[in-house]
Amino acid sequence: MEPLLKINSEKCIACYACVRACPVKAIRVQSDKITPEIIQERCIGCGSCAAACGPGAVEIRNTRDDLMEILKKSNKVAALVDPSIAGEFPDITDYRKFVQMLRALGFYSVHEVAFGVDLVAREYKELFRRSKGKYYIMSNDPVTVSFIEKYKPALVPNLAPILPPVAAAAQVIRQLSGEEIFLVHISPLIASKDEILRFEGKSRIDLAITFVELRELFTEANIHETDLEYSDFDEPLGYKGSFFPMANGIIQAAEIKEHLHATPVVTVEGEGMIDAIKEFEENIGTIKCHFNLFYKEFLMGRGTSMGGKRILRRSQLISYVNKRFKILDLEQWKRSMEQFKDLNLTRNFTPDDQSLPIPSESRLKKILKDLDQLESADVGCGACGYASCTDFATAIAQGLAIPEMCNTYASRNRQDHIQSLKISNEKLAQAQDALKKSERQAQKEKEAAREASEIVRRMLHKLPSMVVICDQNLKILQTNNSFIEMLGEEAQEINEVVPGLAGADLKTLLPYNFYNLFTYVLSHNESIRNRDLQHEGKLLNVSVFVIEKDKIVGAVIRDMSAPEVQKEEVVKRLNEAIDKNLNLVQQIGFIMGEGAAETERMLNSIIESYELRKDLKDR
Ligand code: SF4
Ligand code: SF4
Known part of the structure; x- marks a missing residue:
């Protein structure tokens, strides 16, 4: 059978007017439930709770x-x-x-x-x-x-x-x-x-x-x-x-x-x-x-x-x-x-003691202290529904009430809560300031990086050598005009739509023997210097180097048929030949008794005469 009275939690607004109205404290409030609960065994069916409940949450069978x-x-x-x-x-x-x-x-x-x-x-x-x-x-x-x-x-x-x-x-x-x-x-x-x-x-x-x-x-x-x-x-x-x-x-x-x-x-x-x-x-x-x-x-x-x-x-x-x-x-x-004078109108009654254990004095004192009501234990405002603070503390100890039903306690807790909210708000405001500062700083750094990147990009485009930078998937990150020109007309057209060929696959733009140098450098993290390659009838000098281990590689490519490269390269390679031969000549000199100086002079004169002729031709 349904209980005589019960509280509908959907209608209840937790005002506890019913708790205050109940003459025998048959309504329990627990800290883990917002809706109070009628303890059926304690209820005497007076209906005061239903009369006190404005929203009509106390329902009668x-x-x-x-x-x-x-x-x-x-x-x-x-x-x-x-x-x-x-x-x-x-x-x-x-x-x-x-x-x-x-x-x-x-x-x-x-x-x-x-x-x-x-x-x-x-x-x-x-x-x-x-x-x-x-x-x-x-x-x-x-x-x-x-x-x-x-x-x-x-x-x-x-x-x-x-x-x-x-x-x-x-x-x-x-x-x-x-x-x-x-x-x-x-x-x-x-x-x-x-x-x-x-x-x-x-x-x-x-x-x-x-x-x-x-x-x-x-x-x-x-x-x-x-x-x-x-x-x-x-x-x-x-x-x-x-x-x-x-x-x-x-x-x-x-x-x-x-x-x-x-x-x-x-x-x-x-x-x-x-x-x-x-x-x-x-x-x-x-x-x-x-x-x-x-x-x-x-x-x-x-x-x-x-x-x-x-x-x-x-x-x-x-x-x-x-x-x-x-x-x-x-x-x-x-x-x-x-x-009807002989009807049997007698009846019996059944004692059903609902008294609860009385809490110890020390327990009561502790509760009253927590409530901050030690001084006024024998009196009370009655707002909680109990005649005195001691009665209220007793109900807390008996599991019928919770401290939050005391206005003073609830108001103090509210104040504490407001204070802690205030502190958290201040901390939040400080954190927001710091965040804004770091955002501004990050913005500045981003701006500086963008400018630096722009400068590098422009410098790259000014270089006569061809430059390309790509990621671990051989997708182009950065190139310069010389590289794009070297790739031919099709690449130049793409460049107009996708500046710098960003994201283009190097494997579709270069032959295997060329892009394989990039693959090697990426997998070994080891640079390759001055590798000569034939490409479209040109002799190219390629150096591929690690920019970021396993992730980014770059290459500088020089066209060996370009006059300035030819001259520079001939001089460089003759110097290398002289260096290499000096050792050899010194060894031969020791063996043949001749001075190496003569050989050096001879080679230097070749270089000088080559440079002189080149200068005259250029003029
Ligand atoms: S009086 Fe009604 S609304 Fe208020 S706590 Fe009791 S049941 Fe809920
Ligand atoms: S009917 Fe009376 S005794 Fe029962 S819970 Fe409501 S107020 Fe308390």
């Missing part, structure tokens, strides 16, 4: 749909209506129209719980008359009963062992209509939905719905009083039991005198019920009264429409009861009371 199913399937369903109808349905001009509306919804019979109240009131009168020095807490309010069983189990023997009016009424109807009749309690309390589960046998009630749900059903079924005739409740009718929705209504029904100087029963309703129970526990020996307690007067129960005015509802109830009195056949009522 829906039994309305179950009723519609039953009404469709069975033709023997009886309604047991709480007399609170007068306060809940002031818009229905006559209660007899209301009864007919229930019949139109599909109920076989419609009964007022008031007769059950009359029966129970008689039992109370007798119990109080017989009690000698023992005082009772009346057990008509399921919320009060649940509170005592869970939080004051020592007082369970003081709960009056008398069935609530609805269970007494159930016995009457089952006796009149047969055991198989399906009974539905229409109640002003949400707690009734769980309360009915306690009763079995002749007292069994099969389903409970609230007045709010009944309203919805009337609307959905399009049932209006204007379309219907009058109809009264089914027998037996109640008498003073109709006052039951008012807290002292049952005292009136029992015709117990309420004199200030000698009342045998004290009536308390509202949240003061909890304090009253504490007083009963502590001072009953002096008070010497029975207690008639309600967490909420039934007229204003959580199963009625929100926003109802209490005094107005009371006056509506009194008008309703007076109208009933006028038409009530008192003799018939007396006969009915006589008819």
